[in-house]
Amino acid sequence: MKKGFSKTWRSLLSWPKPRGGPRYSACHFCDTLHVSAPVEEGTAANCVRCGAVLYQNRPASLARASAFSLAALFLMVLVHVFPFLTMDAATLRKNLTLVGASTALFHEDAPILGSAILLFTVVTPLVLAGGMLYVCAPLMLGRYAPGAGQVAKWMYRCEPWNMVEVFLLGVLVSLLKLAKVADVHFGIGFWAFGGVMICMAAAVAGIDREELWDRLEVAKS
């Protein structure tokens, strides 16, 4: 009896909710107001009117978000240490690194483009993965890291500007463009960046926004 109860309880409770009154969620798409009900692990609550996802209950959310963002951070180190592409042309050997692509533009008097590349491929992924780890890892122990609310806010603001996968496509296109004039091959950096892409996607999808903020609110109080 008790065992059955706790099992049902666990599957329904989803995540700890802040105290106080009925809890509402408003669809971000059509503004329909819903009374938030807990959903079972692995499922989502959809808007009754437009069908948009209101919130999801992701399994092992905090652990997955922390683990994948930590992995992404490790892989980012590899990305900056090893070249993406190595080009042999005539007697010269050139290596492409992520920072190299943007500093080259700075040297060629295109500072805006250079900083855009730096921002979208280096800074944003770092803020996203670092922020996720900073917020989620202490939450596993029920702790609210100092300034976690601000960090989470900036993390979600950065999200649309994270262009890791677009840069990978850019590397592929460049490789095809250069294939005729030089001997080009992939380096460890390319594969590591592919890993960053997968880990970042898994970390962001690992925890629902609503859950993260609810847990932060509970941990803070």
Place this chain on the structure above:
Amino acid sequence: MNPPRYPRAIDHGLAGCHTCGKVSPVAVEKCPRCGTHLHLRKPASIQNTVALMTAAAALYIPSHVLPIMTVVELGDVTHNTIIGGMIRFWKTGAYPIALVIFAASILIPLLKIVALSWLCAAATGRVNPSPGMLGKIYWFTELLGRWSMVDIFVVGILVSLVQLGNYMSITPGPGALAFAGVVMLTMFAAMSFEPRMLWDRLEDLSATPANPTTPPET
């Protein structure tokens, strides 16, 4: 029969936070959970979207007319445009990559500008398609917009790699800056658009009876 009326947060003076999603009375002004300023609807969303979109449309032309990079090969100077690069790939038989460049650099920015204008027209009631379909279009513009950046990254990569002294060198052109402007402006335009306005429109339409002369059923 009329479709069922759904309660909206705005009808209760409640606002869902843009950042954390918490629903609070709009009267408290700042979200009690994350401190973001609360709005029932994004302020001046149509004006902002139209302004950003117009700027993007204006930059779209120079971004394709001006060279995105200049290649100096053994003293020969060639100016490359985005379309020229795509045509070269197509002629050499690299069809998939030519299609990717066509989609990312030519089609997506253009479709985004058209789609957002249409969404703005729908939100202000100039056209009346179903909000469900419009929602899909909006989601599509938000999802695909970032992929247009690929050409900017290619310029960065090529400029960084191909610095082979007198043999061959590549420098960025003014078209690249214009194109980066197009991509970023359309992204900001999509962010400033308020999808809830599409549904508000439907609400307003069903609130006023379609045929006021028909007597109410008893």
